[in-house]
Amino acid sequence: MFLCLSLQVVWAQKQLPIIKASSKTVDIRDGKHFKKGYWAIMPERKPDYYYTEIPEQAHTVTFITDQDSISFDITYEEEMDFIILLNGKDSCLTRISARYRNRLPLTRKKISVGPDTIPFSLGDNSKIYLKGRINNSRLLDIQFDLGAGGPVIKKSSVAKVKMNFDQKVNLANTDGVHQVPSASRNALQMGNLVWDSVGVAVADNMTHREDLIVGNSLFKGKILEINYDKMIMVIHDTLPVFSVSWSRQDLVLDGGVIPFIEVGMTSSGQTKKGWAMFDTGAYTSILNSQDVSVPYRIMGELLLMLGLNDMGFRPKLSIGNDEFSGFNYNVQNMGKNDLHLILGNDVLKRFNIILDNRSGYVYLKANSLAKTPHGKRGEYYLVMAGLALTVVLTGLIIYKRSKRKLKGLTIS
Helix, strand or coil, X not given: CHHHHHHHHHHHHHCCCEEEECCCEEXXXXXXXXXXXXXXXXXXXXXXXXECCCCCCCEEEEEEXXXXXXXXXXXXXXXXXXXXXXXXXXXXXXXXXXXCCCCCCEEEXXXXXXXXXXXXXXXXXXXXXXXXXXXXXXXXXXXXXXXXCCCEEEHHHHHHCCCCCCEEEEEEXXXXXXXXXXXXXXXXXXXXXXXXXXXXXXXXXXXCCCCEEECHHHHCCXXXXXXXXXXEEEEECCCCCCCCCCEEEEEEEECCCEEEEEEEXXXXXXXXXXXXXXXXXXXXXXXXXXXXXHHHHHHHHHXXXXXXXXXXXXXXXXXXXXXXXXXXXXXXXXXXXXXXXXXXXXXXXXXXXXXXXXXXXXXXXXXXXXXXXXXXXXXXXXXXXXXXHHXXXXXXXXXXHHHHXXXXXXXX
């Protein structure tokens, strides 16, 4: 009798929830972040891991197939298993893990009390630049890019550092997706902090200003403060005390690394809300061409140059407690659904920022750069060229008419 009961208990423990699917593509809602078509079913992986984006934040994770869905409430360091049954025959053991993936070991070169501080400077392109070393190299120029998935070194700077390139990885950047050399184990030092076992890939699309690009992957489980007034980055273990003048916004971390916050934008007579990427590695912001029509862009710039009210033609951003227009931006096609937006550092540098990677919030406060002039937009030069062409054509017409009139007077 005891043996039978024991077998029943073991069998019950092995029973896992099952959802059905006929397509390998799965949507995931990870807390506040809905990711359309993010997951691909791979029955050959047993288990196939999904790591939550903000592990220390208790939240709900939902997998949505073309036939079914399943949700789990998960807390830090928990793991949840279930099975996706593909086409009624292929079972994929899937594990949701509320643990950090590839969290880098972090130590201090010298014992210190309180948060660590790393000084930075703003380049002529408004991007953040730090100093640091890899594998005890000489000082390198490092760009801090919140839009970067992981560290990359410029191809021409490899000779400055002793590195063992022991693998190849797929690198996605503005040049497309390429397989590039990568060194999997490096020591990176910035200020008093030293990261061990840092993987660094080689990139060939960087400028003369930087040897290396790093991002938020270094600060998993940390609270990162970017203070543009003092030109310092501060790395906290706990949330610092600050005044009520700061605004708090929800945060999602795409891939557990790249921050997005919810913003509002009014353009072409419509107001939308959506998630915008924090991209300190970009100077200009990038708007969706579907959200900002060409006639509105040109009319807004023309009215501005004439010293008139823009009458709602220029896009207006709402970020936290602040709303502004006239910012520098480019456009590209990002699809027709929802608001798509990348915030460049011409906008972000106007806020002191506290990025809480542990709890999923970002805190913002307008700083001393908030009122500095924005750079010229592409439409400015287009309108200027149009005005110049109009003046030239008008002059030619007047000249030809006056010449005809003068010729007629001469004949008579």
